[in-house]
Amino acid sequence: MTPPCSIVVAGESIAGITAARELRELGHTGPITLIGAEDRGAYARPPLSKAVLKDDSSDSTLGYRLDGFDIDLVRSPAVTADVDRRVVATANGQEIGYDALIITTGARARRIAAPGQRGETVLRTLDDARRLRTRLDAARSAVVVGAGFLGMEIVSACVARGIPVTVVDVDPPLRRILGPFVSEAITTRAEEHGVRVVVTPGPATLAGDPVDGVRLADGTVLTADLVVTCCGEVPNTDWLAGTGLADSLGVGIDPACATAVPGVFAAGDVTCLRAGRGSRTPFWSTAVAQGKAAAASALMLDPAGPPLDDYFWTEILGLSIKVVGPLPPPGEPDLVEGSVPGGSALLTWLRENGQCTVIAYGKRIPVPKLRALAV
Numbered sequence: 001m002t003p004p005c006s007i008v009v010a011g012e013s014i015a016g017i018t019a020a021r022e023l024r025e026l027g028h029t030g031p032i033t034l035i036g037a038e039d040r041g042a043y044a045r046p047p048l049s050k051a052v053l054k055d056d057s058s059d060s061t062l063g064y065r066l067d068g069f070d071i072d073l074v075r076s077p078a079v080t081a082d083v084d085r086r087v088v089a090t091a092n093g094q095e096i097g098y099d100a101l102i103i104t105t106g107a108r109a110r111r112i113a114a115p116g117q118r119g120e121t122v123l124r125t126l127d128d129a130r131r132l133r134t135r136l137d138a139a140r141s142a143v144v145v146g147a148g149f150l151g152m153e154i155v156s157a158c159v160a161r162g163i164p165v166t167v168v169d170v171d172p173p174l175r176r177i178l179g180p181f182v183s184e185a186i187t188t189r190a191e192e193h194g195v196r197v198v199v200t201p202g203p204a205t206l207a208g209d210p211v212d213g214v215r216l217a218d219g220t221v222l223t224a225d226l227v228v229t230c231c232g233e234v235p236n237t238d239w240l241a242g243t244g245l246a247d248s249l250g251v252g253i254d255p256a257c258a259t260a261v262p263g264v265f266a267a268g269d270v271t272c273l274r275a276g277r278g279s280r281t282p283f284w285s286t287a288v289a290q291g292k293a294a295a296a297s298a299l300m301l302d303p304a305g306p307p308l309d310d311y312f313w314t315e316i317l318g319l320s321i322k323v324v325g326p327l328p329p330p331g332e333p334d335l336v337e338g339s340v341p342g343g344s345a346l347l348t349w350l351r352e353n354g355q356c357t358v359i360a361y362g363k364r365i366p367v368p369k370l371r372a373l374a375v
């Protein structure tokens with residue numbers, strides 16, 4: 001088989017741009033068309049819940065630079081894919097043929113409002129972040145639904161501005177991702193900062209139309225000036241209807257980022273790795289790793305690395321938390337260097353199968369050094 005000549009990358013963000021760059025790095029000289037959905041172009045999302053919520057000084061520095069990059073850029077969303085004819089159609093009426101297609105259309109915020117209920121606030125895009133910043137400027141109280149990393153970053157933004165905030169979840173903060181030990185430490189820290197942490201026995205719903213509160217599973221309603229929901233994300237696969245490429249978990253990929261359809265590959269938040277029950281890993285480093293792997297596979301080369309990168313970071317209540325290794329870590333760490341209550345510690349979990357998770361909890365450490373500790 002000959003390597004593909006023309007390649008379409010659908011989705012202009014970190015996974016898509018990484019894939020397009022990698023195609024050139026690996027020597028592909030044929031046409032690459034990158035399809036983006038946002039007029040302003042692509043930008044990094046991690047700062048949206050960190051720097052962007054503080055002030056507008058970083059708004060103009062988030063964009064990715066594409067100058068000097070030999071690609072055809074189409075800024076109009078993909079609306080259909082015909083995988084038999086190998087054609088992607090965009091909203092502006094273009095039909096773009098491909099020999100290989102790399103799907104990188106990411107995900108959108110999962111919403112929990114009832115049908116027709118207005119005013120749910122989420123955070124996924126730069127516009128969402130700007131709107132939320134304006135709301136934070138005026139809010140005198142806030143409730144955040146979802147105590148994952150995104151919810152806790154928004155809680156942190158409220159604390160930094162002195163806004164009384166309640167966080168609601170069916171699990172304690174960050175427990176699903178960082179395990180019981182770090183969850184307990186973060187909960188204590190949050191409460192010390194005046195955050196009210198509510199663990200509800202069943203899913204919370206939104207109250208009011210427009211939304212002005214949160215109804216807990218026992219019927220209690222918490223009202224606030226600002227209600228933000230951080231309840232996960234939904235892969236952007238609507239445009240792939242009828243192709244058999246996606247289900248509710250996303251576009252299924254194998255470890256080489258190949259889908260079940262010949263000539264079609266996928267990377268980033270849109271994907272679900274089909275191993276065992278299938279798993280989604282909607283994190284930055286994995287989007288980069290998969291972008292590279294998908295590019296190699298599209299060129300019929302063996303990917304240089306695995307389709308998962310288990311480095312992850314967040315910033316919560318003034319602490320930078322960096323993690324390498326499988327999540328969530330179980331129980332108490334085997335090694336603690338430094339002080340968790342003091343806000344600077346290195347935590348290590350060693351598993352019987354030899355795998356290791358290392359968390360730098362407020363401790364400054366270069367990422368390569370952290371990675372080396374987890375090997």
Ligand SMILES: Cc1cc2nc3c(=O)[nH]c(=O)nc-3n(C[C@H](O)[C@H](O)[C@H](O)COP(=O)(O)OP(=O)(O)OC[C@H]3O[C@@H](n4cnc5c(N)ncnc54)[C@H](O)[C@@H]3O)c2cc1C
Binds near residue numbers: 015038239311
């Ligand atoms: C606020 C926030 C903070 C985060 N912080 C962290 C963090 O601290 N650490 C971490 O590891 N991860 C973090 N993440 C997750 C990380 O940003 C994502 O894992 C990463 O952005 C995924 O990249 P992606 O390219 O797969 O998808 P996305 O970033 O979702 O990009 C997909 C792109 O495809 C476009 N698109 C959608 N539909 C179409 C279509 N039909 N046609 C064409 N284009 C389309 C979208 O407009 C978008 O530009 C954060 C995410 C958010 C939202």
